[in-house]
Amino acid sequence: MKSANIAPVVIFVMPEITDNANTFDPSIQSEDIAFKQDEMVDCRSCGRLNPPNRFNCIYCAHGLEISSTDALALKLTIRRLEPWERGFNLILVKHLDAEGKGRPAADLLGVEIATLNEIVQTETPLPVARVESEKEAALIRTRLKEIGFVCSVVSDDELAANKPQVRLSAMELTDETLDVVSFNTKERIKIAWNDVALIVSGILTKGRVDSLEKKRRRGKTELIDETVTSSDEPIFDIYTRDDAAGFRVHQAGFDFSCLGNNMGLLASENMRLLIVELKQRAPNAKYVNSYGPLRHLLNDVWEIESRKDFHGLQRSGVGKVESASVASTSNLVQFNKFSRLQFHVKKTQNGE
Numbered sequence: 001m002k003s004a005n006i007a008p009v010v011i012f013v014m015p016e017i018t019d020n021a022n023t024f025d026p027s028i029q030s031e032d033i034a035f036k037q038d039e040m041v042d043c044r045s046c047g048r049l050n051p052p053n054r055f056n057c058i059y060c061a062h063g064l065e066i067s068s069t070d071a072l073a074l075k076l077t078i079r080r081l082e083p084w085e086r087g088f089n090l091i092l093v094k095h096l097d098a099e100g101k102g103r104p105a106a107d108l109l110g111v112e113i114a115t116l117n118e119i120v121q122t123e124t125p126l127p128v129a130r131v132e133s134e135k136e137a138a139l140i141r142t143r144l145k146e147i148g149f150v151c152s153v154v155s156d157d158e159l160a161a162n163k164p165q166v167r168l169s170a171m172e173l174t175d176e177t178l179d180v181v182s183f184n185t186k187e188r189i190k191i192a193w194n195d196v197a198l199i200v201s202g203i204l205t206k207g208r209v210d211s212l213e214k215k216r217r218r219g220k221t222e223l224i225d226e227t228v229t230s231s232d233e234p235i236f237d238i239y240t241r242d243d244a245a246g247f248r249v250h251q252a253g254f255d256f257s258c259l260g261n262n263m264g265l266l267a268s269e270n271m272r273l274l275i276v277e278l279k280q281r282a283p284n285a286k287y288v289n290s291y292g293p294l295r296h297l298l299n300d301v302w303e304i305e306s307r308k309d310f311h312g313l314q315r316s317g318v319g320k321v322e323s324a325s326v327a328s329t330s331n332l333v334q335f336n337k338f339s340r341l342q343f344h345v346k347k348t349q350n351g352e
Contacts, residue, residue: 091125165336256274
């Protein structure tokens with residue numbers, strides 16, 4: 001009987017580390033960057049040790065008990081959240097004597113110094129970080145204030161980016177009220193001109209890439225055909241003093257007859273004329289049209305939505321099988337957050 005060839009099994013046993021001093025090798029390290037054993041934080045949920053610069057356990061994601069003093073004395077690790085996760089946004093409101101403090105602040109937030117400087121120079125409240133807990137946001141805000149940067153914290157729930165504004169199909173401009181008509185329900189709502197608090201304009205940008213790929217040998221694919229389409233549509237939102245949801249006017253599908261004799265032939269021109277008319281009639285309304293120039297500064301914190309859908313295999317001929325997919329992008333959620341942030345900022349400035 002022939003004996004079977006059995007591959008040897010090698011088991012490595014890692015020595016238990018009881019003191020970080022044993023891990024420091026001066027021949028390959030200039031300084032000891034490891035945390036000491038007594039600096040580690042014990043997770044109350046799973047019992048494992050975690051670095052003291054984390055807010056949640058790296059094993060079970062349970063919140064760690066870290067004092068504000070310890071957290072502020074260390075370099076924090078800010079995890080980049082996925083778009084679907086609920087988070088808390090740090091909004092840079094102003095900077096106090098922060099000259100020369102840009103580098104520490106950028107290192108803390110994990111952003112490029114050039115990006116942070118550009119945000120500061122806009123003098124517009126913009127997001128500089130999005131974190132997973134209110135406690136983490138409060139600690140980062142405290143550290144930034146010590147450096148010289150003043151931030152407010154706004155939750156994703158307050159911005160409600162996935163809750164759509166009420167789309168309008170038409171409106172009527174009377175001397176006393178702004179009468180708006182819902183696009184979906186045809187409900188008519190009367191708004192006193194003094195109650196119109198904010199108008200935010202922007203552009204809704206969508207992109208789409210349709211691809212056809214052919215499978216080759218060894219799992220390789222070859223791009224056969226690709227179609228790229230994109231669209232930009234001007235939109236603007238209207239907020240009243242007590243309504244954080246807002247109303248939205250799309251260039252497409254809106255009846256501009258409310259402009260009367262001033263209505264032009266082009267929808268783009270009518271959008272501009274309608275905003276001018278609303279600004280003249282609403283004395284308390286603040287107008288924000290800075291989304292276009294500032295949108296590139298939002299991408300690091302509020303990413304553009306992107307997704308890729310596979311449409312399966314398609315036959316294109318005798319014996320030919322191709323794989324179809326569609327990749328799409330949209331800034332809808334990003335603009336929703338920007339728009340709702342302007343409402344939040346206005347209420348905060350008014351002390352409401």
